[in-house]
Amino acid sequence: MKAAVVVFPGSNRERDVALAIERAAHRPASYVWHGDTDLPEGTDLVVLPGGFSYGDYLRCGAMSALSPIMRAVKDHAARGGAVIGICNGFQILAEAGLVPGTLMRNASLKFVCRDVHLRVEATNAAFTSLYQPGQVIRVPVAHAEGNYFADDTTLDRLEGEGLVAFRYCDPAGQITPDSSPNGASRNIAGVFNETRNVLGLMPHPENMTEDVIGGTDGAILFESLVKALP
Numbered sequence: 001m002k003a004a005v006v007v008f009p010g011s012n013r014e015r016d017v018a019l020a021i022e023r024a025a026h027r028p029a030s031y032v033w034h035g036d037t038d039l040p041e042g043t044d045l046v047v048l049p050g051g052f053s054y055g056d057y058l059r060c061g062a063m064s065a066l067s068p069i070m071r072a073v074k075d076h077a078a079r080g081g082a083v084i085g086i087c088n089g090f091q092i093l094a095e096a097g098l099v100p101g102t103l104m105r106n107a108s109l110k111f112v113c114r115d116v117h118l119r120v121e122a123t124n125a126a127f128t129s130l131y132q133p134g135q136v137i138r139v140p141v142a143h144a145e146g147n148y149f150a151d152d153t154t155l156d157r158l159e160g161e162g163l164v165a166f167r168y169c170d171p172a173g174q175i176t177p178d179s180s181p182n183g184a185s186r187n188i189a190g191v192f193n194e195t196r197n198v199l200g201l202m203p204h205p206e207n208m209t210e211d212v213i214g215g216t217d218g219a220i221l222f223e224s225l226v227k228a229l230p
């Protein structure tokens with residue numbers, strides 16, 4: 001699997017995700033500057049990492065969504081190529097219209113940094129195929145604008161088409177309002193585009209890939225991608 005991690009001014013999780021990919025794929029990911037216009041030849045997976053691109057001015061991800069590289073990212077997605085946006089990357093995907101919905105300020109109006117539990121809602125995608133359906137995993141969040149919002153018609157469609165990837169839950173897998181760190185609609189933590197080749201995900205699987213830092217639940221996502229992609 002050949003992965004390209006896009007670096008925006010203010011990204012801060014690019015090395016974490018590149019390391020998680022290298023561990024799973026046994027080959028390094030390459031970094032691509034947001035001002036470039038082309039992805040490396042033969043890229044299988046594009047990663048938009050977490051961080052504070054453009055200092056979160058205007059709205060998180062709004063300016064990065066207009067970066068020159070995004071044209072190539074959209075073309076890659078339109079060809080069926082895999083794209084994952086994590087946290088700030090999810091915000092960029094939403095602003096670019098590559099996944100449905102938007103990310104609003106956390107209901108608490110506070111930056112939230114802690115581990116959360118997620119229920120895996122869909123395993124019929126390259127990103128999640130090695131999880132068990134309904135599996136409860138633990139990964140960290142670190143964001144101020146992770147409150148996923150879409151109108152009810154869109155939410156019903158996402159649920160009807162199985163495009164909700166992950167939901168915040170309690171440790172037993174129950175979907176309760178209290179288990180969401182940000183007030184997200186229907187506890188949604190991650191969504192696919194219609195063809196499930198693009199995933200927007202608010203928590204950070206790349207920061208839960210080693211026992212020494214608390215667990216390996218996040219590593220399974222990268223191992224799933226390695227299995228699914230050439």
Ligand SMILES: NC(=O)CC[C@H](N)C(=O)O
Nearest residue numbers: 050051087088143144145
């Ligand atoms: N960890 C991140 O990617 C943070 C995302 C964004 N800057 C926020 O605070 O909502």
